[in-house]
Amino acid sequence: MLLIFFVIDNILWLSNERFSKILDKFLLIGLSLWFAFSFLRVEKTIRHFLKYGIGGFSTTVWKNSDLIGYLKEHPLQGEIYSNFPGAIYVYTGASARRTPRKYLYNTPGIPADDLLRFKKALKKQNNIYLVWFANEQKVFLYSIKELNSLFNIELITQRIDGAIYLIKY
Numbered sequence: 001m002l003l004i005f006f007v008i009d010n011i012l013w014l015s016n017e018r019f020s021k022i023l024d025k026f027l028l029i030g031l032s033l034w035f036a037f038s039f040l041r042v043e044k045t046i047r048h049f050l051k052y053g054i055g056g057f058s059t060t061v062w063k064n065s066d067l068i069g070y071l072k073e074h075p076l077q078g079e080i081y082s083n084f085p086g087a088i089y090v091y092t093g094a095s096a097r098r099t100p101r102k103y104l105y106n107t108p109g110i111p112a113d114d115l116l117r118f119k120k121a122l123k124k125q126n127n128i129y130l131v132w133f134a135n136e137q138k139v140f141l142y143s144i145k146e147l148n149s150l151f152n153i154e155l156i157t158q159r160i161d162g163a164i165y166l167i168k169y
Contacts, residue, residue, distance in 0.1 A: 057090045066160040067133060068092065076164070079121065082131040083141055099130065100142050108140075115142070115150075122151070122169035133162040 052060050062068065068091045075094060082088055085096035100114035122128055130153070132144055147153060147167070156164040 057087050061135060061161075062087055062091065065091070065133075065162075067131065067162040067164070070157060070159055070164070071131065076129045076131075078127055078129055079125050080129045080131055081118070081167075082133070083138055084131075084133045084136075087133065088131060096131065098141070099132075099147070101140050102142055103140055105140050119169065122167065128167045129156070130165040130167050131162065132165065135161050 056062075065087070068087065071088065071092045071094070075092065080088065080094060080096040081099045082096045083099050085098050088094055088096040098114075100118040101112040104110045104112050130144075130147070137143070142150075144153070144163075144165070152168040154166045154168070156166055
Protein backbone atom coordinates (compact mmCIF):
# COMPACT_ATOMS: atom_id res chain seq x y z
CA MET A 1 0.00 0.00 0.00
CA LEU A 2 2.78 2.41 0.91
CA LEU A 3 4.64 1.48 -2.24
CA ILE A 4 1.61 2.37 -4.38
CA PHE A 5 1.34 5.80 -2.72
CA PHE A 6 5.07 6.36 -3.18
CA VAL A 7 4.93 5.52 -6.91
CA ILE A 8 1.86 7.71 -7.53
CA ASP A 9 3.45 10.58 -5.64
CA ASN A 10 6.70 10.37 -7.64
CA ILE A 11 4.91 10.19 -10.98
CA LEU A 12 2.78 13.21 -10.17
CA TRP A 13 5.70 15.13 -8.66
CA LEU A 14 7.58 14.84 -11.95
CA SER A 15 4.59 16.19 -13.87
CA ASN A 16 3.53 19.08 -11.61
CA GLU A 17 5.18 20.16 -8.38
CA ARG A 18 2.21 22.21 -7.10
CA PHE A 19 -0.23 19.37 -7.72
CA SER A 20 2.19 17.05 -5.95
CA LYS A 21 2.00 19.11 -2.73
CA ILE A 22 -1.80 18.86 -2.73
CA LEU A 23 -1.60 15.15 -3.41
CA ASP A 24 0.93 14.74 -0.58
CA LYS A 25 -1.62 16.18 1.85
CA PHE A 26 -4.35 13.83 0.59
CA LEU A 27 -1.98 10.87 0.78
CA LEU A 28 -0.99 11.84 4.32
CA ILE A 29 -4.64 12.09 5.36
CA GLY A 30 -5.43 8.80 3.60
CA LEU A 31 -2.54 6.99 5.24
CA SER A 32 -3.46 8.42 8.63
CA LEU A 33 -7.04 7.20 8.29
CA TRP A 34 -5.85 3.80 7.10
CA PHE A 35 -3.49 3.44 10.09
CA ALA A 36 -6.18 4.62 12.51
CA PHE A 37 -8.72 2.15 11.13
CA SER A 38 -6.16 -0.67 11.26
CA PHE A 39 -5.24 0.19 14.84
CA LEU A 40 -8.90 0.28 15.93
CA ARG A 41 -9.59 -3.07 14.26
CA VAL A 42 -6.59 -4.73 15.93
CA GLU A 43 -7.53 -3.20 19.28
CA LYS A 44 -11.11 -4.53 18.94
CA THR A 45 -9.81 -8.03 18.09
CA ILE A 46 -7.43 -8.05 21.06
CA ARG A 47 -10.24 -6.96 23.40
CA HIS A 48 -12.43 -9.78 22.06
CA PHE A 49 -9.64 -12.36 22.60
CA LEU A 50 -9.03 -11.13 26.15
CA LYS A 51 -12.73 -11.41 26.98
CA TYR A 52 -13.65 -14.70 25.21
CA GLY A 53 -10.32 -16.45 24.57
CA ILE A 54 -8.26 -16.73 21.44
CA GLY A 55 -10.10 -19.77 20.12
CA GLY A 56 -10.13 -23.53 20.39
CA PHE A 57 -10.23 -24.82 23.95
CA SER A 58 -9.21 -21.43 25.39
CA THR A 59 -12.65 -19.90 24.84
CA THR A 60 -15.01 -19.10 27.70
CA VAL A 61 -17.42 -21.75 26.37
CA TRP A 62 -14.88 -24.45 27.28
CA LYS A 63 -13.53 -22.75 30.39
CA ASN A 64 -17.05 -22.45 31.84
CA SER A 65 -18.31 -25.84 30.64
CA ASP A 66 -20.68 -27.46 33.13
CA LEU A 67 -19.67 -30.91 31.88
CA ILE A 68 -15.95 -30.16 32.32
CA GLY A 69 -16.69 -28.86 35.82
CA TYR A 70 -18.50 -32.11 36.65
CA LEU A 71 -15.58 -34.18 35.35
CA LYS A 72 -13.16 -32.20 37.51
CA GLU A 73 -15.25 -32.86 40.62
CA HIS A 74 -16.11 -36.49 39.72
CA PRO A 75 -13.21 -38.11 37.84
CA LEU A 76 -14.30 -41.17 35.87
CA GLN A 77 -12.63 -44.48 36.69
CA GLY A 78 -12.29 -46.34 33.43
CA GLU A 79 -11.77 -45.85 29.75
CA ILE A 80 -13.27 -42.65 28.35
CA TYR A 81 -14.46 -41.89 24.82
CA SER A 82 -15.65 -38.46 23.73
CA ASN A 83 -16.56 -36.35 20.72
CA PHE A 84 -14.03 -33.83 22.13
CA PRO A 85 -11.29 -35.88 23.83
CA GLY A 86 -8.84 -32.97 23.67
CA ALA A 87 -11.05 -30.81 25.87
CA ILE A 88 -11.17 -33.52 28.53
CA TYR A 89 -7.39 -33.80 28.55
CA VAL A 90 -6.78 -30.03 28.56
CA TYR A 91 -9.13 -29.31 31.46
CA THR A 92 -8.97 -32.48 33.58
CA GLY A 93 -5.72 -34.20 32.60
CA ALA A 94 -7.63 -37.44 31.96
CA SER A 95 -6.93 -39.36 28.76
CA ALA A 96 -9.85 -39.89 26.42
CA ARG A 97 -10.29 -41.37 22.97
CA ARG A 98 -12.42 -40.08 20.13
CA THR A 99 -15.80 -41.73 19.65
CA PRO A 100 -16.11 -43.97 16.57
CA ARG A 101 -16.13 -42.29 13.17
CA LYS A 102 -18.50 -43.22 10.35
CA TYR A 103 -15.94 -42.08 7.82
CA LEU A 104 -12.58 -40.38 7.79
CA TYR A 105 -12.76 -36.68 8.54
CA ASN A 106 -14.20 -34.68 5.65
CA THR A 107 -14.21 -37.70 3.28
CA PRO A 108 -17.68 -39.29 3.35
CA GLY A 109 -16.70 -41.77 0.63
CA ILE A 110 -14.03 -43.45 2.76
CA PRO A 111 -15.48 -45.48 5.65
CA ALA A 112 -13.54 -45.79 8.92
CA ASP A 113 -13.02 -49.03 10.84
CA ASP A 114 -13.44 -47.30 14.20
CA LEU A 115 -16.67 -49.12 15.05
CA LEU A 116 -14.90 -52.51 14.91
CA ARG A 117 -12.13 -51.23 17.20
CA PHE A 118 -14.72 -49.76 19.55
CA LYS A 119 -16.53 -53.12 19.77
CA LYS A 120 -13.23 -54.87 20.55
CA ALA A 121 -12.49 -52.32 23.29
CA LEU A 122 -15.96 -52.90 24.76
CA LYS A 123 -15.47 -56.68 24.76
CA LYS A 124 -12.20 -56.23 26.69
CA GLN A 125 -13.39 -53.59 29.16
CA ASN A 126 -17.19 -54.10 29.05
CA ASN A 127 -17.79 -50.70 30.70
CA ILE A 128 -16.70 -47.61 28.85
CA TYR A 129 -17.67 -44.04 29.60
CA LEU A 130 -18.88 -41.77 26.84
CA VAL A 131 -18.55 -38.04 27.50
CA TRP A 132 -20.64 -36.23 24.91
CA PHE A 133 -20.48 -32.46 24.45
CA ALA A 134 -23.64 -31.06 22.87
CA ASN A 135 -22.19 -27.67 21.86
CA GLU A 136 -20.94 -28.81 18.45
CA GLN A 137 -21.80 -31.76 16.25
CA LYS A 138 -19.20 -33.53 14.17
CA VAL A 139 -21.05 -35.21 11.29
CA PHE A 140 -18.25 -37.71 10.67
CA LEU A 141 -18.78 -39.25 14.15
CA TYR A 142 -21.57 -41.63 15.10
CA SER A 143 -24.24 -39.69 17.01
CA ILE A 144 -25.59 -40.69 20.42
CA LYS A 145 -28.75 -41.94 18.73
CA GLU A 146 -26.73 -44.12 16.33
CA LEU A 147 -24.53 -45.46 19.12
CA ASN A 148 -27.62 -46.18 21.22
CA SER A 149 -29.02 -48.36 18.41
CA LEU A 150 -25.79 -50.41 18.42
CA PHE A 151 -24.92 -50.59 22.13
CA ASN A 152 -26.52 -50.53 25.56
CA ILE A 153 -26.12 -46.91 26.67
CA GLU A 154 -27.04 -45.78 30.17
CA LEU A 155 -27.20 -42.09 31.10
CA ILE A 156 -25.00 -41.29 34.12
CA THR A 157 -25.56 -37.52 34.27
CA GLN A 158 -27.09 -34.86 32.05
CA ARG A 159 -25.43 -31.44 32.23
CA ILE A 160 -26.21 -28.11 30.53
CA ASP A 161 -23.71 -28.65 27.70
CA GLY A 162 -23.61 -32.43 27.39
CA ALA A 163 -23.90 -35.75 29.16
CA ILE A 164 -21.96 -38.73 30.45
CA TYR A 165 -23.04 -42.23 29.50
CA LEU A 166 -21.94 -45.72 30.42
CA ILE A 167 -21.72 -47.99 27.39
CA LYS A 168 -21.99 -51.78 27.63
CA TYR A 169 -21.79 -54.28 24.83
